[in-house]
Amino acid sequence: MTGTIHKSQIQKVFNQNEAYLSLIIVAYSILVTSLNPSFLSFENLLDLGKSSASMGIMAIGVFVVLLSGGIDMSFTAIAISGQYIAANVLIASGVDNIYFAFLISCLVGLSLGAVNGLIISYFKIPTFIATLGTLNVFHGILLTVVGTKAVNSAQLPDCFKKFGATNVFTVVKPEGGSYGLSIFTVIFIAVALLTWFILTYTQLGRGIYAIGGDMEAAKRSGMNVFNIQFFIYCYVGILAGIAGVLHVSLIRYSNPTYLVGSELSVIAPVVLGGTRITGGSGTVIGTILGVAMITLLNNSLILIGLSSFWQEFFTGVIVAISVSLSSYQIRKSMMI
Amino acid sequence: MAEDFLKIQNVSKLYSGVQALDNVSMSIGQGEVHCLVGENGSGKSTLIKIIAGVVTPDGGEIIVRGKSYKNLRPIDSINEGIQVIYQDLSLFPNLSVAENISLNQLIEEKKKIINWKEVKNIASSVLSTIKKELDLNEKVENISIANKQLVAICRALLRNAKLIIMDEPTTAITKKEIDKLLSVILDLKESGISTLFVSHKLSEVLQIAEKVTVLRDGKKVGDYNAGELDYDTLSFYMSGKKIDHSVFDYQERADQKTLLEVKDLSKKGQFEDISFKLRPGEIVGMIGSLGSGRTEVALSLFGLNKPDSGSIYMNGEPVKINSPRKAISLGLCYLPEDRLNQGLFLKQSIQNNVVVTNLRKILTKSKLLNYSKKYEYAKMWVDELNINVPSLEIAVQALSGGNQQRVVIAKWLATDPKVFILDSPTVGIDVNSKSNIHNLIRQLAKKGIGVIMISDEVPEIVHNCNRILVMADGRIIQEVDTVDITEDKLFDLVSSNSKNSEG
Numbered sequence A: 001m002t003g004t005i006h007k008s009q010i011q012k013v014f015n016q017n018e019a020y021l022s023l024i025i026v027a028y029s030i031l032v033t034s035l036n037p038s039f040l041s042f043e044n045l046l047d048l049g050k051s052s053a054s055m056g057i058m059a060i061g062v063f064v065v066l067l068s069g070g071i072d073m074s075f076t077a078i079a080i081s082g083q084y085i086a087a088n089v090l091i092a093s094g095v096d097n098i099y100f101a102f103l104i105s106c107l108v109g110l111s112l113g114a115v116n117g118l119i120i121s122y123f124k125i126p127t128f129i130a131t132l133g134t135l136n137v138f139h140g141i142l143l144t145v146v147g148t149k150a151v152n153s154a155q156l157p158d159c160f161k162k163f164g165a166t167n168v169f170t171v172v173k174p175e176g177g178s179y180g181l182s183i184f185t186v187i188f189i190a191v192a193l194l195t196w197f198i199l200t201y202t203q204l205g206r207g208i209y210a211i212g213g214d215m216e217a218a219k220r221s222g223m224n225v226f227n228i229q230f231f232i233y234c235y236v237g238i239l240a241g242i243a244g245v246l247h248v249s250l251i252r253y254s255n256p257t258y259l260v261g262s263e264l265s266v267i268a269p270v271v272l273g274g275t276r277i278t279g280g281s282g283t284v285i286g287t288i289l290g291v292a293m294i295t296l297l298n299n300s301l302i303l304i305g306l307s308s309f310w311q312e313f314f315t316g317v318i319v320a321i322s323v324s325l326s327s328y329q330i331r332k333s334m335m336i
Numbered sequence B: 001m002a003e004d005f006l007k008i009q010n011v012s013k014l015y016s017g018v019q020a021l022d023n024v025s026m027s028i029g030q031g032e033v034h035c036l037v038g039e040n041g042s043g044k045s046t047l048i049k050i051i052a053g054v055v056t057p058d059g060g061e062i063i064v065r066g067k068s069y070k071n072l073r074p075i076d077s078i079n080e081g082i083q084v085i086y087q088d089l090s091l092f093p094n095l096s097v098a099e100n101i102s103l104n105q106l107i108e109e110k111k112k113i114i115n116w117k118e119v120k121n122i123a124s125s126v127l128s129t130i131k132k133e134l135d136l137n138e139k140v141e142n143i144s145i146a147n148k149q150l151v152a153i154c155r156a157l158l159r160n161a162k163l164i165i166m167d168e169p170t171t172a173i174t175k176k177e178i179d180k181l182l183s184v185i186l187d188l189k190e191s192g193i194s195t196l197f198v199s200h201k202l203s204e205v206l207q208i209a210e211k212v213t214v215l216r217d218g219k220k221v222g223d224y225n226a227g228e229l230d231y232d233t234l235s236f237y238m239s240g241k242k243i244d245h246s247v248f249d250y251q252e253r254a255d256q257k258t259l260l261e262v263k264d265l266s267k268k269g270q271f272e273d274i275s276f277k278l279r280p281g282e283i284v285g286m287i288g289s290l291g292s293g294r295t296e297v298a299l300s301l302f303g304l305n306k307p308d309s310g311s312i313y314m315n316g317e318p319v320k321i322n323s324p325r326k327a328i329s330l331g332l333c334y335l336p337e338d339r340l341n342q343g344l345f346l347k348q349s350i351q352n353n354v355v356v357t358n359l360r361k362i363l364t365k366s367k368l369l370n371y372s373k374k375y376e377y378a379k380m381w382v383d384e385l386n387i388n389v390p391s392l393e394i395a396v397q398a399l400s401g402g403n404q405q406r407v408v409i410a411k412w413l414a415t416d417p418k419v420f421i422l423d424s425p426t427v428g429i430d431v432n433s434k435s436n437i438h439n440l441i442r443q444l445a446k447k448g449i450g451v452i453m454i455s456d457e458v459p460e461i462v463h464n465c466n467r468i469l470v471m472a473d474g475r476i477i478q479e480v481d482t483v484d485i486t487e488d489k490l491f492d493l494v495s496s497n498s499k500n501s502e503g
């Protein structure tokens, strides 16, 4: 039927959320650069790549959960738990090794993620409620059992600081000082690539799309929905663990009350990147673009000289607009 | 015949007060084409879901090739070679046609890594067995209901399937595609694959079945050889009643003005020069195969498909219908072809579904919902249409197909329409409910509503309409009074003109 073909063609153009977003990013960068020329410098871009990596990795995790039709509100508590426990264990044991820090943080992330996974797939509690609950439980346990005292820069093991300063390549500026491509950015890209591979080329990844599309249909086609959900929450946990280590290495300070409360600013770029909040649809590229857009926005507002309160305002506005646009498209495509 | 492939013994299932299945036993032999029939709500889909391992029975045993399962899981059933086409299709709307078709095979083969070339190859090779082409990359949510059904059918035709179960797979697809499917079933039979087939199209059942099992109210009425049945006995076994063969007798009144007039309505690529008139009390049939433009015309009348040119008159006044809201305010209503997606809020209660089109009538003075009024209003329509439900609070999803259709009709009647457009109103509805719905439609016409009934079933049109518009390739190729045509002639007219109109 010609009608159907016509409609699908329009949709192929319209669903190019990513193309739009890239255009907006480019246009916005030009605008900001015209106001403040230092913005589009190579140095600033590399710097953005570094400072956004930890948020980006968490966003990838959130993206995977949203794709499956769920939501995770507890990943910030997991990230801060991993980070804070790792820092404390390193201090207590005297082992000053970043791999060890990653190992501990990821193990913490994996275990807490597994708790989420079990609660959600075993007791079949709605993901929002389950993870909102565990957010508080995880954070509460961290504060009461592990402690509330921040680890300051002087106490923080050297490996974190060294790791935070590691560049894959370095450019020395003629006027002195240097900048480079941070290992953070490389880790972020590696996580994105791995996630893309899992989602695109493994049965497990397709299962994630499938349960996001129709959970009942996934069960009927013999998929092990339990395992898939369990995997998702463990995966998010591990990513949160990685992000936690990046975060402390960046700011050289570990405060167990940090991160928790910033869930929405990580969910925002994912939604902005075109991931459907009802599940089943979204891409890694879209998420990366979303992270880029939000980072850009936050950074540019500072460069322009607006207070950081405006960041929250603009983030909110942008997310509201992008969610409305995408639900408008969905409605249009369903006609009624 | 060799050993039975599948045996079901004393299976029962109770759903919150409804005994969906009561001690049912049946068996399916190897290479057998077995049909399961029964009225809406008699438990057919429930039985199928139990065989698929999706629903756990309260008691009983499922024996596949001699192996007894107490707790059959979907994956066990799939590993035994049982593939199901579910009544609600159970496709993944967000995945491509290719992936939907090949997913089952990949799961079956326990593939860990996806090879996208293979995904496409599987899909196109299965599609070729039913001689059909579809855009493999299109997401399933964007394709028509008929094509969705074809995707669901293809998905079940796997290389190692031993039993293919089809729960009303042919409600939306064209006659030609049904014939192809039936010939595929016969091919499958040749290679020893069994089929369990659910359909309300009894002629289809009698055409291909060897064995027929009849269910009524969750109990088995009996197993029959297809040879010993004919249409009337079969429908008698199903309902325990003789079906009503009466036809619509239209009393023309000379003074009647035209209610709705459509003049030269055209939309590029969909339909051209559509002109017709509808008087109060008439039932005008619009017949034509899928893709003939009938649904598109109906959508235009309901404000959902803007025509390029042409005009529409209500009671002689020219009107512009650019939204369903406008259409409803003019007294038009539309029962969609795809009732599950477009006609109902499946997860909402029966009550909410009935009142949704007419919330105005159940408001208090301060414009808030009056709950007792809401209940009474819904109850009135449910009683009026004889909808058999345990409670108005249960979700529409849990109703049988026939009752769901009645809820949609109730919802529209509540708007007090002058023109009622019904697109395929009895698709998936059992013979008895079908004649009830036909009676209901005739009563509406008697009350002075003008009805447009779209269908591709010749008998349905001939028995219920006083005038028939035959459509093909987006045009009305003939307009006849029903008294001037026979079923055979109409059938020839429709099928000889459906060659270019594929979905």
Ligand SMILES: Nc1ncnc2c1ncn2[C@@H]1O[C@H](COP(=O)(O)OP(=O)(O)OP(=O)(O)O)[C@@H](O)[C@H]1O
Residues within 6 Å of the ligand: B015, B016, B018, B019, B020, B038, B039, B040, B041, B042, B043, B044, B045, B046, B047, B087, B398, B399, B400, B401, B402, B428, B430
């Ligand atoms: N999930 C459920 N919850 C409650 N009741 C249910 C559920 N599923 C089915 N039922 C009830 O069980 C009975 C049998 O339903 P089933 O879907 O098996 O009928 P069917 O024979 O397939 O009908 P149809 O021809 O309309 O598809 C019906 O009364 C139905 O309302």
Ligand SMILES: [Mg+2]
Residues within 6 Å of the ligand: B044, B045, B046, B087, B167, B401
């Ligand atoms: Mg059914």
